[in-house]
Structures are given as structure tokens and as C-alpha cells.
Amino acid sequence: MKKAFVIGHPIRHSRSPLIHGTWIAQHGLAASYEAIEVTPEALPGFIDRVRGGEFVGGNVTIPHKEAVFALCDEVDPLARTIAAVNTLVAGARGLRGFNTDYMGFLGNLDQARPGWSEGLARAIVLGAGGAARAILVALRERGVGQIVLLNRTPEKAAELAAEIGGPVVAGGLADYARHAGGAGLVVNTTSIGMHGSRFETLDLGLLPSKALVTDIVYVPLVTPLLAEARARGLATVDGLGMLLHQAVPGFEAWFGIRPQVTPELRRAVEATL
Ligand code: ATR
Numbered sequence: 001m002k003k004a005f006v007i008g009h010p011i012r013h014s015r016s017p018l019i020h021g022t023w024i025a026q027h028g029l030a031a032s033y034e035a036i037e038v039t040p041e042a043l044p045g046f047i048d049r050v051r052g053g054e055f056v057g058g059n060v061t062i063p064h065k066e067a068v069f070a071l072c073d074e075v076d077p078l079a080r081t082i083a084a085v086n087t088l089v090a091g092a093r094g095l096r097g098f099n100t101d102y103m104g105f106l107g108n109l110d111q112a113r114p115g116w117s118e119g120l121a122r123a124i125v126l127g128a129g130g131a132a133r134a135i136l137v138a139l140r141e142r143g144v145g146q147i148v149l150l151n152r153t154p155e156k157a158a159e160l161a162a163e164i165g166g167p168v169v170a171g172g173l174a175d176y177a178r179h180a181g182g183a184g185l186v187v188n189t190t191s192i193g194m195h196g197s198r199f200e201t202l203d204l205g206l207l208p209s210k211a212l213v214t215d216i217v218y219v220p221l222v223t224p225l226l227a228e229a230r231a232r233g234l235a236t237v238d239g240l241g242m243l244l245h246q247a248v249p250g251f252e253a254w255f256g257i258r259p260q261v262t263p264e265l266r267r268a269v270e271a272t273l
Helices: 016-026 043-051 065-071 077-082 101-112 130-141 154-164 173-180 224-231 240-255 263-270
Strands: 002-008 031-037 057-060 087-091 094-098 122-126 146-151 168-172 185-188 192-195 212-215 235-237
Touching (some): 002 016, 016 031, 016 240, 043 065, 043 094, 057 240, 087 240, 101 130, 101 212, 101 235, 122 130, 130 146, 154 168, 168 173, 212 224, 224 235, 240 263
Parallel strands (some): 002 057, 122 146, 185 212, 212 235
Antiparallel strands (some): 057 087
């Protein structure tokens, strides 16, 4: 039986076992996918077990994404740019690390708003943490004209913009008003929105009427940012799809079948939020 895992600390709230378990059952595979609590101290020992052939691979979540990056035998170039690994594939070539968050971001928007990136002249990305890295790489890959990276701590945005390069320019949250007019996309990558917290200073009324607003926070599904965007008649995409779509490449690498993100799967996960 092929075994896969998700490791994290804490891990018990992870929805990944539900997602992969649904696909395993759907395809009638002799496979398992289990959530395993692994502390930072126990991480090297666990990685040795994976190297020993106990698992075909698995997912990696908070707080291990950077540590696992350093423990891989081979890291995919995009995961190297993002500087974090969320998917491990074990095999004859040793332990290979990937980052599927950027594909999750793109897969979600592609499914919800086909054509969203065509001719996109400017995107505003809020936040400069780990999640922002994957999204900046994704937007850069799609050829977005200008990516405006805004963060509460502008120095962090400037550092990240210099690292990612290309069309990324940096600023503080106060610079939003100056850039909003030409922005076709706004992405929240910060934790603001969880438990109802909100940005106090962003005026969504400054965005073009065709702008799309998306959030990576999915608890609640409709964050205050998305609710306000909807109330203003702007298009929105919630963050749950990113979670579902980031799971696709891992499942395909471990089990050889590319699974579908269906409305039924989405409803099953939504029911647990
Ligand atoms: P992750 O890896 O999930 O992206 P992170 O690396 O801790 O998490 O990054 C969190 C991001 O949310 C940062 O951009 C942070 O801004 P700072 O760099 O200024 O800390 C942003 N953030 C968190 N809480 C915030 C708040 N109350 N207001 C504005 N930005 C906030």
C-alpha cells in the first residue's frame, strides 16, 4: 500500500486528509494519507523514515516548510525561489522537494475566473511573508505588468521585492491609494481577515470597477475584505480553492492520477470550516 502524509505542529486541524482521502476513495486506490504530528525536534528523524521508503511522499506545513527545504536531496527551482517546500516526493532520486502553493493560487483563480491574468497590467499584493513569496512567483510567471507589494513593515516588502525581482515594486500600506486606480487584482496574503479582523485603511472604492479581489484566508470563507468587495460590486475569489488546488500536484506525483477539484469536494471541505 502506498502511504502519504501531512506533517505539521499542530496538525490536527488540517483539511488535507479529507481532501486526499476523498480522492483516494474516488479512484479506489490501495493508498493512505495520514496527518502526523511532528515537532521541530522530531523532524530529522521523521525525514529519515521517509528516506527509508516508508512513504511515497507527503505534505509539509507550519512550521516545517523552511526546515524541510534544507533536508531535501533535490529542490525544484520554483520551490528554491519561494525558499519553502510544502510537498515531498520520495523515490529512486532521493527526496525531492516542491512548492505547490503557487500552483494552488493559479489553479484557484483559473478555475474561478478563467482569463483573469490576460493583459493584467497591475496587481497589488498585501503582505510580505511566506505566502506572499509563492504568490509573487505565480504572478511573475503569468507575466503581470507590475506587481505592487505592500506591507505593514515596508522594509520587509523592499527586501522581498529585491529578491523576487522582475516587475515587483515595494511600499507600505499607505501607498495603496496611489496604486489602486490601475490595479486589476488585489491579493491579501496576510493573516488579516481571520476571526473577522480587517484592514482599516484600504479604500476598495479606489479600484477600477472590473478589479478582482482575492484572499488566501479561508476561515471565515468570506473575509471582511471579500465582503466589502462584494458589496461594492467587485469580483471576488475566496481562499479555499487555493488549499484544494495546491493538493493536486502532490497527489498526482505520489499516486499517478491527476485528481479533480470538484464542487462536491469543495462542499465537503466547506462543511468542516
Ligand atoms: P505567512 O508565512 O503565513 O505569510 P508571516 O510570514 O508571518 O506568515 O507573514 C505574515 C504577514 O502578515 C506579514 O506580511 C505581516 O506584516 P509584517 O511584515 O509587518 O509583520 C502581515 N500582518 C500580520 N498581521 C498584520 C496586521 N495586523 N496588520 C498588517 N499586516 C499584518
